Amino acid sequence: MQVFHGIGVGGRQYKKAARGIKFPSIKGSLSKELLRKLAPKKTQYAAVDIGSREIKVVEVSTADGYPEVIASGRLTTPAGVLGEPEGDEDLVNALNEVVLYSGIQSKEVIATISGDRVITRHIKVPVMPAKELETAIKYEAEKFIPIPVDDLNIRYLNLGEMESDGERYLHLLLAAVPSSFVYDYYEIFIRAGLVVAAIDVQSLCLWRVFCGLDTSAARAGTAGILDIGAAATQFLVVSDRGLQLSRTLPVGGNLLTQSLAENYGLxxxxxxxxxxxxxxxxxxxxxxxAAAGAMQMDYSLRVGLSNLIREIRRSLDYYASLKDATTIDRFIISGGTSKLKGFREFFAEAMEVPVDFGHPGIPGLTGGGAAEPLPFDPAFAVAVGAALREIVEDV
Structure with a gap:
């Protein structure tokens, strides 16, 4: 088992994934700290988000002291699923194409892994020194992950201390990914001429983009954050900027598409x-x-949305059952499905709290598709959050 503060592969295993590439070593008295001081300060950060429907790429610059999106692009994800050997070449070609036409300059990127491929759990362990956490995490992981821990890459994030029954505990967010999948990821990016600096988890990307900067989601109170993709939905609860809950729901915009296909015979x-x-x-x-055609469209979409709302309510019920749960006073929505006309109003009525589109306050990435133009394209939320990895300090 490997425990990292960033999912990746290290040592010999990385060389296996990046076979044929050699890395220079630092010798002599030149320390890493001195090298960091001598090296030019990095001001541009690129990220790639491979979703089930689209590949999104962004490049963020901090040259003027505040993040700004300077390049972006999207392309339909090839039919071959990542991890399926027959689809790898199509994915490599797609990465080459979207990087080329988007205009991003950096060849070192942060990549994300879709939520349905990551096992995440919130756990609590007794307060202990950091060096003892690896053993504790291995023990906890064996309880809920149906894969041998030696075959996993595990990332954990310390969300702070909590108290239960008079005892102090560490609140940890665990994310586990099969090592074989991580190796495949690195291999595909290398073949596309890109170097993966780190592989990030979507929930942390969303926290960064909506809570790591001075945004509406970062203000006091408790917010639910929903990123609704094609195949899955990321659900977060953030209280006073602290991440309280993170779940992946196995439903998304494809439910609406399937409902339309059935009702329209398409x-x-x-x-x-x-x-x-x-x-x-x-x-x-x-x-x-409304005319009959508009009513048919509305009905078909609502049939598809019923399962999504059901899953969200289940997660809300689970959160409400937690000892330290606080009342959610607003929702922040993102993801491609959130741009559906009328969705924000529909969701606000269903949840009975205010709902707004997530906007990190970063210029350079407007979006359409909703009832009116948006200052930030919600489909790019995860990608931008990944690009902020080296800019915004995590939770």
Whole structure:
């Protein structure tokens, strides 16, 4: 087992994944600290988010003292799933293409792993020295992960101390990924001419982009954050900027597409195009005078959304059962599905709290697709959060 503060592969195992590439060593009296001081200060950071539907790439610059998106691009993810050998070459070609036309300059990138491939758990362990945590984490991981821990890369994040029944505990967020998958990831990026500096977890990317900077989600109180992708949804609860809960829900925008396909008698891709071009959820007022076609669209979308809302309510019930849970007073939404016309209003009505689009306050990445232009494209939330990894200090 390897325990890192950033998922990756190290030593001989990395050389196996990056076979054919040699790394220079530092010799003599030149220390790493001196090398850091002598090296030019890095001001540009690139990230790649490979989603089930789209690949998103961004490059963020801090040259003027505050993050700004200076390059971005998106491309449909090839049909071959990452980890399936027959799809690797298509993915390599897609990475080459999106990097080329997006205009990002950095060849060193932060990559993300989709939530359905990462096992995450919140655990508590007695307060102990950091050097003893590895043994404790291995023991805890063996309890809930159905894969031998020696075959996993495990990342943990210390979310702080908590008290339970008079005892002090460490609140840890564990993220585990099969090592074989990590090696495949590195190999694919290398073949695309990119160097993976780190592999990041989507939930932490979302925390950074919406809570790591001075944003609406970072203010006092408790916020629910939802990033609704095509196949999965990331659900976070943040209280006074502290990460309280992180879950991956196995539902997303594909539910809506499938519902449209069934109700309109379309193939999946045709239904996806229909959703993007004509999809709209109606308000009560609009529904009263809507045409039959608009009502059919509204009904079909709501059928698909019913399962998503059900999963969200289950997570809310679980959070409410926790000892230190506080009332969620607002929701921040992101992800491609959040741009569906009428979704924000629909979700606010369902949750009975204010709902707004997430906006990190970073210029350079506007987005459309909602009822009106957005100051930040919510589909890029995870990618931008990954690019902020070296800029924003985690939780």
């Amino acid at each position: 193939e999946f891709q045709e239904a996806q195009q229909l959703k993007e071009e004509q999809g709209e959820l109606l308000s009560v007022e609009a529904a009263a005078s």
